[in-house]
Amino acid sequence: MSKALVFQTDFGLVDGAVCAMYGVANTVDPALKIYDLTHEIPQYNIWEASYRLRQTIDYWPEGTVFVSVVDPGVGSTRRSVIAKTTRNQFIITPDNGTLTHIKKVAGIQSVHVFDETANKLPSAGESFTFYGRDIYAYTGARLASGKINFEDFGDEVPVDSIVELPIVPSYREADKVFGVIDVLDIRFGNLWTNIDCKKFHELNVARGERLKVTIRNDTRYVYENTICYARSFADVSIGEPLIYINSLENIGIAINQGSFARAYGIGTGTSWHISFEKYQGTLAK
Template sequence: MRIVYGFILLALFVKPLAKAQNGIVVFQSDFGLKDGAVSAMKGVALDVSPNLKLFDLTHEIPAYNIWEAAYRLHQTVPYYPKGTVFVSVCDSGVGTERHSVVMLTNSGHYVVTPDNGTLTLLAEHVGIREIRQINEAINRRRNSNESYTFHGRDVYAYTAARLASHTIRFDQVGPKLPNDVVRLPYQKADYANGVVKGNIPILDVQYGNVWSNIPKTLVEKLGVKPGAALRIQIFKNDELLYDKSVRWVNTFGEAPLGEDVAYSNSLLNFSLAVNQGSFSEKYKIFSGPEWTITVSK
């Protein structure tokens, strides 16, 4: 009876560990799909375990654009099941002294990436439960020690696959680091003195819409509702590039073709569009930490 009871207790403790990772690996990079780089990463993962489920977040991050990599993780990670392992490779410093890490978020997701700013938004909005530096003496593809420029294949995909497949536990990734990461500076959403201020972190690239990091609830502090006109100013660093009054609408169908409109996007953040046109192309407005937007009556 004591033996049976002991097995029950063991099962209670082991079960949560066994389900910490779910066998899903999601890849993001700035590699594009013109060559075999992405396929090579997936091949390494499947060589670790052919039972893994592999998905793509995107491989169209503009070359070296760490900020956009950070945003796409922030946009996507929360929608995957807990235990999913993400690989994010936008790494102009590959082979240098920057840390290669795995971050476990407060939401229970793992991100394998260089610590170069890619984790900025996840760390801020989701939070860090624990972060570990990858021990490349253990978690590196066999016979790859002389390869210095493809850590996405040799270190990140390999480590992610070992973690997702339960080949290693999270504590076997490498030494634990302080719960902080390299962070890119940007304008956080704020309300003061009748003005809402924020950043343009990303474009809705297919349509040229401009997305801000300003939540709809913050705009509502101005005391206006959809249908009202809002004054919009957009700056790149300190240069004013756009200054117009724009109607805030619920749907694009409320505006004539070609009209500038403000709306709440799928993340419920304040955004700008030209109805059936490209706001970005029309006004040469782009995205990144250097772009700031203000909204007022």
């Protein structure tokens, strides 16, 4: 019985690239169930590809095959790999850092490297620029349909040999917690930090209380104000900012029915630092 096949790319949907990947998978096995994680990863943004896998993978069943193609090094000497997670899911991707968050958060039990030339779509001919179609969709469809077996496909390599992107850990000092802005809840402009709710709760702040929030980009301070810690968006007035626990149980910041990121020109990545501090002052009414 075939398994679900989930595609993620930075290709967008304005041309036929994703449709061609679907076509390859259907040619391998017309009975495959194919789904999209997203095709709107910013071009070449390996960090976001890694994060979106981490955001999604825990909600898919055992055996699901993910194909993630954000591949600025296409055609180079970087490896092509299949990773098996601790929950027995599979990720086929270039070995360029895309597996960073999966290794750290979900866990990887085994990695196999496979030969791109020997596992290329036969009809691809002399093209070496569309590995998403010719190698990853093709290999993913064969794995999901049972035409190849993970244990017998490719050469096993140490899990520690995969390429990882640098991750800045969150931490607490006295009545402050520090972290970075990992990613945006893109459509709504909410900030998603790497501070998990357990570390945040060490501040002993109750819902309805306010905290001092400071955001800087490297050494440039971008935002400093007090914000209410709320259960959900409806707990504050429209246009008011809030601190909340997001769907990954990390700390987020939003504006109710507005975009925090757009309002203050805030980006993501390890240069975007954020801190939360228990507020001791008195607010003007």
